[in-house]
Amino acid sequence: MAQNGPEFYDNDAVFTTYIARREKRDDSPNDTLEKPILDDLVGDLTGLNILDLGCGNAQFGREALQRGCRSYLGIDGSHNMITLAQETLAETSGEVEKATIEAWSYPAHQFDLVISRLALHYVEDIRPVFTNVLQALVDKGRFIFSVEHPVITSCDRAWQMGGLRQHWIVDDYFETGPRLTHWMGGDVIKYHRTVEDYFMALRQAGFRVDEVRESKPRPALFTDESTYARRKRIPLMLFFSAYRPAAS
Structure with missing residues:
Protein backbone atom coordinates (compact mmCIF):
# COMPACT_ATOMS: atom_id res chain seq x y z
CA MET A 1 0.00 0.00 0.00
CA ALA A 2 1.30 3.45 -0.90
CA GLN A 3 2.15 5.72 2.02
CA ASN A 4 2.38 9.45 2.48
CA GLY A 5 5.70 11.07 3.36
CA PRO A 6 5.76 10.62 7.17
CA GLU A 7 4.31 7.11 6.99
CA PHE A 8 6.85 6.19 4.33
CA TYR A 9 9.80 7.12 6.54
CA ASP A 10 8.27 5.26 9.48
CA ASN A 11 8.51 2.07 7.44
CA ASP A 12 11.56 0.54 9.10
CA ALA A 13 12.85 -1.13 5.93
CA GLU A 23 25.90 7.50 4.95
CA LYS A 24 27.13 6.78 1.43
CA ARG A 25 28.59 10.20 0.74
CA ASP A 26 30.26 9.59 -2.64
CA ASP A 27 28.93 12.31 -4.96
CA SER A 28 25.40 12.03 -3.56
CA PRO A 29 22.86 14.51 -5.00
CA ASP A 40 24.22 29.91 -1.23
CA LEU A 41 20.59 30.93 -0.83
CA VAL A 42 20.42 31.10 2.97
CA GLY A 43 23.66 33.06 3.35
CA ASP A 44 24.55 34.48 6.77
CA LEU A 45 22.50 32.88 9.55
CA THR A 46 23.82 34.94 12.45
CA GLY A 47 21.07 35.90 14.89
CA LEU A 48 18.22 34.31 12.92
CA ASN A 49 15.24 32.41 14.31
CA ILE A 50 14.82 29.45 11.95
CA LEU A 51 11.93 27.07 11.26
CA ASP A 52 12.69 23.90 9.29
CA LEU A 53 9.67 22.17 7.69
CA GLY A 54 10.20 18.46 7.15
CA CYS A 55 13.48 18.70 9.03
CA GLY A 56 14.49 15.06 8.59
CA ASN A 57 17.65 14.36 10.56
CA ALA A 58 17.99 18.09 11.45
CA GLN A 59 21.58 18.24 10.24
CA PHE A 60 20.80 21.66 8.80
CA GLY A 61 19.78 22.78 12.29
CA ARG A 62 22.99 21.61 13.90
CA GLU A 63 25.04 23.40 11.26
CA ALA A 64 22.88 26.54 11.50
CA LEU A 65 23.45 26.71 15.25
CA GLN A 66 27.18 26.34 14.68
CA ARG A 67 26.93 29.22 12.21
CA GLY A 68 25.37 31.49 14.82
CA CYS A 69 21.60 31.33 14.39
CA ARG A 70 19.63 32.41 17.45
CA SER A 71 17.16 29.51 17.49
CA TYR A 72 16.26 26.45 15.46
CA LEU A 73 12.97 24.54 15.43
CA GLY A 74 12.48 21.50 13.21
CA ILE A 75 9.10 20.00 12.33
CA ASP A 76 8.64 16.49 10.97
CA GLY A 77 5.71 14.09 10.84
CA SER A 78 7.84 10.94 10.98
CA HIS A 79 8.59 9.36 14.35
CA ASN A 80 11.80 7.85 12.96
CA MET A 81 12.97 11.21 11.66
CA ILE A 82 12.18 13.02 14.91
CA THR A 83 14.17 10.45 16.87
CA LEU A 84 17.10 10.89 14.50
CA ALA A 85 16.79 14.68 14.67
CA GLN A 86 16.88 14.61 18.47
CA GLU A 87 20.11 12.63 18.30
CA THR A 88 21.57 15.10 15.82
CA LEU A 89 20.68 18.09 18.01
CA ALA A 90 21.87 16.53 21.27
CA THR A 100 3.07 17.29 9.75
CA ILE A 101 3.82 20.38 7.72
CA GLU A 102 0.11 20.78 7.01
CA ALA A 103 -1.21 20.38 10.58
CA TRP A 104 1.38 22.23 12.66
CA SER A 105 0.14 25.41 14.40
CA TYR A 106 2.17 28.23 12.89
CA PRO A 107 2.81 31.15 15.28
CA ALA A 108 2.56 34.67 13.93
CA HIS A 109 5.61 36.78 13.07
CA GLN A 110 8.17 34.61 14.85
CA PHE A 111 10.76 33.46 12.32
CA ASP A 112 13.39 35.21 10.22
CA LEU A 113 13.88 32.19 7.97
CA VAL A 114 11.66 29.25 7.09
CA ILE A 115 13.40 26.50 5.19
CA SER A 116 12.17 23.24 3.71
CA ARG A 117 14.47 20.73 2.07
CA LEU A 118 13.02 18.14 -0.32
CA ALA A 119 9.79 17.81 1.67
CA LEU A 120 7.07 19.86 -0.01
CA HIS A 121 6.58 17.40 -2.87
CA TYR A 122 4.99 15.13 -0.23
CA VAL A 123 2.35 17.79 0.54
CA GLU A 124 -0.94 17.52 -1.35
CA ASP A 125 -1.88 21.21 -1.23
CA ILE A 126 0.93 23.72 -0.76
CA ARG A 127 -1.28 26.82 -0.88
CA PRO A 128 -2.41 26.82 2.78
CA VAL A 129 1.12 25.87 3.82
CA PHE A 130 2.55 28.89 2.01
CA THR A 131 -0.07 31.14 3.63
CA ASN A 132 0.88 29.77 7.05
CA VAL A 133 4.57 30.29 6.35
CA LEU A 134 3.99 33.90 5.34
CA GLN A 135 2.16 34.57 8.62
CA ALA A 136 4.94 32.91 10.61
CA LEU A 137 7.62 35.18 9.15
CA VAL A 138 8.64 38.61 10.31
CA ASP A 139 8.62 41.41 7.75
CA LYS A 140 11.31 40.71 5.14
CA GLY A 141 11.66 37.20 6.56
CA ARG A 142 12.67 34.63 3.98
CA PHE A 143 11.18 31.34 2.78
CA ILE A 144 13.66 29.08 1.00
CA PHE A 145 12.85 25.59 -0.17
CA SER A 146 13.95 22.78 -2.43
CA VAL A 147 11.77 20.14 -4.08
CA GLU A 148 12.26 17.39 -6.60
CA HIS A 149 12.26 19.06 -9.98
CA PRO A 150 8.95 18.83 -11.86
CA VAL A 151 10.65 17.10 -14.79
CA ILE A 152 11.42 14.31 -12.29
CA THR A 153 8.06 14.19 -10.51
CA SER A 154 6.03 14.27 -13.73
CA CYS A 155 6.69 10.63 -14.60
CA ASP A 156 8.70 7.77 -13.11
CA ARG A 157 8.53 5.23 -15.92
CA ALA A 158 12.29 5.52 -16.41
CA TRP A 159 12.70 4.33 -12.80
CA GLN A 160 10.58 1.29 -13.54
CA MET A 161 12.94 0.13 -16.27
CA GLY A 162 15.56 -0.77 -13.66
CA GLY A 163 19.29 -0.10 -13.57
CA LEU A 180 2.71 6.76 -7.02
CA THR A 181 6.45 6.17 -6.89
CA HIS A 182 8.41 3.06 -5.95
CA TRP A 183 11.49 4.32 -4.13
CA MET A 184 13.92 2.92 -1.56
CA GLY A 185 12.03 -0.36 -1.46
CA GLY A 186 8.59 1.11 -0.74
CA ASP A 187 5.66 2.84 -2.44
CA VAL A 188 5.17 6.51 -1.65
CA ILE A 189 2.83 9.22 -2.89
CA LYS A 190 4.49 12.38 -4.15
CA TYR A 191 2.66 15.35 -5.63
CA HIS A 192 3.64 16.69 -9.02
CA ARG A 193 3.40 20.41 -9.70
CA THR A 194 4.82 22.53 -12.49
CA MET A 200 2.03 31.20 -8.50
CA ALA A 201 1.37 29.62 -5.09
CA LEU A 202 4.09 31.82 -3.63
CA ARG A 203 2.75 34.96 -5.31
CA GLN A 204 -0.84 34.25 -4.32
CA ALA A 205 0.19 33.72 -0.69
CA GLY A 206 1.75 37.19 -0.70
CA PHE A 207 5.45 36.40 -1.18
CA ARG A 208 7.89 38.21 -3.40
CA VAL A 209 10.08 35.73 -5.26
CA ASP A 210 13.66 36.89 -5.57
CA GLU A 211 15.48 33.82 -6.85
CA VAL A 212 14.79 30.55 -8.65
CA ARG A 213 17.52 27.95 -9.01
CA GLU A 214 17.89 24.54 -10.58
CA SER A 215 20.43 21.94 -9.60
CA LYS A 216 23.17 22.92 -12.04
CA PRO A 217 26.21 20.88 -10.97
CA ARG A 218 29.60 22.36 -10.14
CA PRO A 219 32.52 20.23 -11.34
CA ALA A 220 34.68 20.97 -8.31
CA LEU A 221 32.19 19.20 -6.03
CA PHE A 222 32.39 15.83 -7.81
CA THR A 223 35.02 13.15 -7.41
CA ASP A 224 33.67 11.07 -10.31
CA GLU A 225 33.62 12.63 -13.76
CA SER A 226 30.91 10.30 -15.09
CA THR A 227 28.57 11.27 -12.24
CA TYR A 228 29.17 14.94 -12.99
CA ALA A 229 28.38 14.28 -16.66
CA ARG A 230 25.08 12.62 -15.70
CA ARG A 231 24.09 15.49 -13.42
CA LYS A 232 24.53 17.94 -16.29
CA ARG A 233 21.88 16.15 -18.34
CA ILE A 234 18.74 16.98 -16.36
CA PRO A 235 17.83 19.02 -13.26
CA LEU A 236 17.06 16.87 -10.24
CA MET A 237 15.90 19.67 -7.96
CA LEU A 238 14.19 23.04 -7.99
CA PHE A 239 14.82 25.87 -5.50
CA PHE A 240 12.87 29.00 -4.62
CA SER A 241 13.89 31.93 -2.46
CA ALA A 242 11.09 34.30 -1.49
CA TYR A 243 10.42 36.86 1.23
CA ARG A 244 7.57 38.48 3.10
CA PRO A 245 7.25 42.13 2.03
CA ALA A 246 7.51 44.76 4.73
CA ALA A 247 4.18 46.20 5.84
CA SER A 248 3.44 49.48 4.09
Whole structure:
Protein backbone atom coordinates (compact mmCIF):
# COMPACT_ATOMS: atom_id res chain seq x y z
CA MET A 1 0.00 0.00 0.00
CA ALA A 2 1.30 3.45 -0.90
CA GLN A 3 2.15 5.72 2.02
CA ASN A 4 2.38 9.45 2.48
CA GLY A 5 5.70 11.07 3.36
CA PRO A 6 5.76 10.62 7.17
CA GLU A 7 4.31 7.11 6.99
CA PHE A 8 6.85 6.19 4.33
CA TYR A 9 9.80 7.12 6.54
CA ASP A 10 8.27 5.26 9.48
CA ASN A 11 8.51 2.07 7.44
CA ASP A 12 11.56 0.54 9.10
CA ALA A 13 12.85 -1.13 5.93
CA VAL A 14 12.62 2.15 4.03
CA PHE A 15 14.24 4.05 6.88
CA THR A 16 17.16 1.60 6.98
CA THR A 17 17.68 2.16 3.26
CA TYR A 18 17.47 5.92 3.78
CA ILE A 19 20.16 5.83 6.47
CA ALA A 20 22.42 3.70 4.27
CA ARG A 21 22.01 6.16 1.40
CA ARG A 22 22.79 9.18 3.55
CA GLU A 23 25.90 7.50 4.95
CA LYS A 24 27.13 6.78 1.43
CA ARG A 25 28.59 10.20 0.74
CA ASP A 26 30.26 9.59 -2.64
CA ASP A 27 28.93 12.31 -4.96
CA SER A 28 25.40 12.03 -3.56
CA PRO A 29 22.86 14.51 -5.00
CA ASN A 30 22.21 15.85 -1.50
CA ASP A 31 25.87 16.75 -0.99
CA THR A 32 26.86 17.81 -4.50
CA LEU A 33 23.67 19.56 -5.63
CA GLU A 34 21.14 20.36 -2.92
CA LYS A 35 23.28 21.44 0.03
CA PRO A 36 25.64 23.80 -1.87
CA ILE A 37 22.76 25.65 -3.52
CA LEU A 38 20.80 25.91 -0.25
CA ASP A 39 23.91 27.25 1.48
CA ASP A 40 24.22 29.91 -1.23
CA LEU A 41 20.59 30.93 -0.83
CA VAL A 42 20.42 31.10 2.97
CA GLY A 43 23.66 33.06 3.35
CA ASP A 44 24.55 34.48 6.77
CA LEU A 45 22.50 32.88 9.55
CA THR A 46 23.82 34.94 12.45
CA GLY A 47 21.07 35.90 14.89
CA LEU A 48 18.22 34.31 12.92
CA ASN A 49 15.24 32.41 14.31
CA ILE A 50 14.82 29.45 11.95
CA LEU A 51 11.93 27.07 11.26
CA ASP A 52 12.69 23.90 9.29
CA LEU A 53 9.67 22.17 7.69
CA GLY A 54 10.20 18.46 7.15
CA CYS A 55 13.48 18.70 9.03
CA GLY A 56 14.49 15.06 8.59
CA ASN A 57 17.65 14.36 10.56
CA ALA A 58 17.99 18.09 11.45
CA GLN A 59 21.58 18.24 10.24
CA PHE A 60 20.80 21.66 8.80
CA GLY A 61 19.78 22.78 12.29
CA ARG A 62 22.99 21.61 13.90
CA GLU A 63 25.04 23.40 11.26
CA ALA A 64 22.88 26.54 11.50
CA LEU A 65 23.45 26.71 15.25
CA GLN A 66 27.18 26.34 14.68
CA ARG A 67 26.93 29.22 12.21
CA GLY A 68 25.37 31.49 14.82
CA CYS A 69 21.60 31.33 14.39
CA ARG A 70 19.63 32.41 17.45
CA SER A 71 17.16 29.51 17.49
CA TYR A 72 16.26 26.45 15.46
CA LEU A 73 12.97 24.54 15.43
CA GLY A 74 12.48 21.50 13.21
CA ILE A 75 9.10 20.00 12.33
CA ASP A 76 8.64 16.49 10.97
CA GLY A 77 5.71 14.09 10.84
CA SER A 78 7.84 10.94 10.98
CA HIS A 79 8.59 9.36 14.35
CA ASN A 80 11.80 7.85 12.96
CA MET A 81 12.97 11.21 11.66
CA ILE A 82 12.18 13.02 14.91
CA THR A 83 14.17 10.45 16.87
CA LEU A 84 17.10 10.89 14.50
CA ALA A 85 16.79 14.68 14.67
CA GLN A 86 16.88 14.61 18.47
CA GLU A 87 20.11 12.63 18.30
CA THR A 88 21.57 15.10 15.82
CA LEU A 89 20.68 18.09 18.01
CA ALA A 90 21.87 16.53 21.27
CA GLU A 91 23.79 19.03 23.42
CA THR A 92 22.58 21.97 21.32
CA SER A 93 19.75 24.46 21.88
CA GLY A 94 17.92 23.18 18.80
CA GLU A 95 14.39 21.83 19.19
CA VAL A 96 12.14 19.53 17.17
CA GLU A 97 8.42 18.81 17.21
CA LYS A 98 6.54 15.88 15.71
CA ALA A 99 3.86 17.27 13.42
CA THR A 100 3.07 17.29 9.75
CA ILE A 101 3.82 20.38 7.72
CA GLU A 102 0.11 20.78 7.01
CA ALA A 103 -1.21 20.38 10.58
CA TRP A 104 1.38 22.23 12.66
CA SER A 105 0.14 25.41 14.40
CA TYR A 106 2.17 28.23 12.89
CA PRO A 107 2.81 31.15 15.28
CA ALA A 108 2.56 34.67 13.93
CA HIS A 109 5.61 36.78 13.07
CA GLN A 110 8.17 34.61 14.85
CA PHE A 111 10.76 33.46 12.32
CA ASP A 112 13.39 35.21 10.22
CA LEU A 113 13.88 32.19 7.97
CA VAL A 114 11.66 29.25 7.09
CA ILE A 115 13.40 26.50 5.19
CA SER A 116 12.17 23.24 3.71
CA ARG A 117 14.47 20.73 2.07
CA LEU A 118 13.02 18.14 -0.32
CA ALA A 119 9.79 17.81 1.67
CA LEU A 120 7.07 19.86 -0.01
CA HIS A 121 6.58 17.40 -2.87
CA TYR A 122 4.99 15.13 -0.23
CA VAL A 123 2.35 17.79 0.54
CA GLU A 124 -0.94 17.52 -1.35
CA ASP A 125 -1.88 21.21 -1.23
CA ILE A 126 0.93 23.72 -0.76
CA ARG A 127 -1.28 26.82 -0.88
CA PRO A 128 -2.41 26.82 2.78
CA VAL A 129 1.12 25.87 3.82
CA PHE A 130 2.55 28.89 2.01
CA THR A 131 -0.07 31.14 3.63
CA ASN A 132 0.88 29.77 7.05
CA VAL A 133 4.57 30.29 6.35
CA LEU A 134 3.99 33.90 5.34
CA GLN A 135 2.16 34.57 8.62
CA ALA A 136 4.94 32.91 10.61
CA LEU A 137 7.62 35.18 9.15
CA VAL A 138 8.64 38.61 10.31
CA ASP A 139 8.62 41.41 7.75
CA LYS A 140 11.31 40.71 5.14
CA GLY A 141 11.66 37.20 6.56
CA ARG A 142 12.67 34.63 3.98
CA PHE A 143 11.18 31.34 2.78
CA ILE A 144 13.66 29.08 1.00
CA PHE A 145 12.85 25.59 -0.17
CA SER A 146 13.95 22.78 -2.43
CA VAL A 147 11.77 20.14 -4.08
CA GLU A 148 12.26 17.39 -6.60
CA HIS A 149 12.26 19.06 -9.98
CA PRO A 150 8.95 18.83 -11.86
CA VAL A 151 10.65 17.10 -14.79
CA ILE A 152 11.42 14.31 -12.29
CA THR A 153 8.06 14.19 -10.51
CA SER A 154 6.03 14.27 -13.73
CA CYS A 155 6.69 10.63 -14.60
CA ASP A 156 8.70 7.77 -13.11
CA ARG A 157 8.53 5.23 -15.92
CA ALA A 158 12.29 5.52 -16.41
CA TRP A 159 12.70 4.33 -12.80
CA GLN A 160 10.58 1.29 -13.54
CA MET A 161 12.94 0.13 -16.27
CA GLY A 162 15.56 -0.77 -13.66
CA GLY A 163 19.29 -0.10 -13.57
CA LEU A 164 21.02 3.24 -13.91
CA ARG A 165 18.88 5.51 -16.04
CA GLN A 166 20.36 6.54 -19.38
CA HIS A 167 17.32 8.61 -20.34
CA TRP A 168 14.57 10.44 -18.46
CA ILE A 169 10.91 10.46 -19.43
CA VAL A 170 8.95 13.70 -19.02
CA ASP A 171 5.26 13.03 -19.59
CA ASP A 172 1.89 14.28 -18.34
CA TYR A 173 3.73 17.39 -17.20
CA PHE A 174 0.61 19.54 -16.94
CA GLU A 175 -1.42 16.78 -15.28
CA THR A 176 -0.68 17.85 -11.74
CA GLY A 177 -1.49 15.80 -8.68
CA PRO A 178 -0.46 12.57 -6.95
CA ARG A 179 2.16 10.26 -8.37
CA LEU A 180 2.71 6.76 -7.02
CA THR A 181 6.45 6.17 -6.89
CA HIS A 182 8.41 3.06 -5.95
CA TRP A 183 11.49 4.32 -4.13
CA MET A 184 13.92 2.92 -1.56
CA GLY A 185 12.03 -0.36 -1.46
CA GLY A 186 8.59 1.11 -0.74
CA ASP A 187 5.66 2.84 -2.44
CA VAL A 188 5.17 6.51 -1.65
CA ILE A 189 2.83 9.22 -2.89
CA LYS A 190 4.49 12.38 -4.15
CA TYR A 191 2.66 15.35 -5.63
CA HIS A 192 3.64 16.69 -9.02
CA ARG A 193 3.40 20.41 -9.70
CA THR A 194 4.82 22.53 -12.49
CA VAL A 195 7.37 25.27 -11.96
CA GLU A 196 4.56 27.73 -12.64
CA ASP A 197 2.43 26.14 -9.91
CA TYR A 198 5.11 26.72 -7.28
CA PHE A 199 5.71 30.28 -8.44
CA MET A 200 2.03 31.20 -8.50
CA ALA A 201 1.37 29.62 -5.09
CA LEU A 202 4.09 31.82 -3.63
CA ARG A 203 2.75 34.96 -5.31
CA GLN A 204 -0.84 34.25 -4.32
CA ALA A 205 0.19 33.72 -0.69
CA GLY A 206 1.75 37.19 -0.70
CA PHE A 207 5.45 36.40 -1.18
CA ARG A 208 7.89 38.21 -3.40
CA VAL A 209 10.08 35.73 -5.26
CA ASP A 210 13.66 36.89 -5.57
CA GLU A 211 15.48 33.82 -6.85
CA VAL A 212 14.79 30.55 -8.65
CA ARG A 213 17.52 27.95 -9.01
CA GLU A 214 17.89 24.54 -10.58
CA SER A 215 20.43 21.94 -9.60
CA LYS A 216 23.17 22.92 -12.04
CA PRO A 217 26.21 20.88 -10.97
CA ARG A 218 29.60 22.36 -10.14
CA PRO A 219 32.52 20.23 -11.34
CA ALA A 220 34.68 20.97 -8.31
CA LEU A 221 32.19 19.20 -6.03
CA PHE A 222 32.39 15.83 -7.81
CA THR A 223 35.02 13.15 -7.41
CA ASP A 224 33.67 11.07 -10.31
CA GLU A 225 33.62 12.63 -13.76
CA SER A 226 30.91 10.30 -15.09
CA THR A 227 28.57 11.27 -12.24
CA TYR A 228 29.17 14.94 -12.99
CA ALA A 229 28.38 14.28 -16.66
CA ARG A 230 25.08 12.62 -15.70
CA ARG A 231 24.09 15.49 -13.42
CA LYS A 232 24.53 17.94 -16.29
CA ARG A 233 21.88 16.15 -18.34
CA ILE A 234 18.74 16.98 -16.36
CA PRO A 235 17.83 19.02 -13.26
CA LEU A 236 17.06 16.87 -10.24
CA MET A 237 15.90 19.67 -7.96
CA LEU A 238 14.19 23.04 -7.99
CA PHE A 239 14.82 25.87 -5.50
CA PHE A 240 12.87 29.00 -4.62
CA SER A 241 13.89 31.93 -2.46
CA ALA A 242 11.09 34.30 -1.49
CA TYR A 243 10.42 36.86 1.23
CA ARG A 244 7.57 38.48 3.10
CA PRO A 245 7.25 42.13 2.03
CA ALA A 246 7.51 44.76 4.73
CA ALA A 247 4.18 46.20 5.84
CA SER A 248 3.44 49.48 4.09
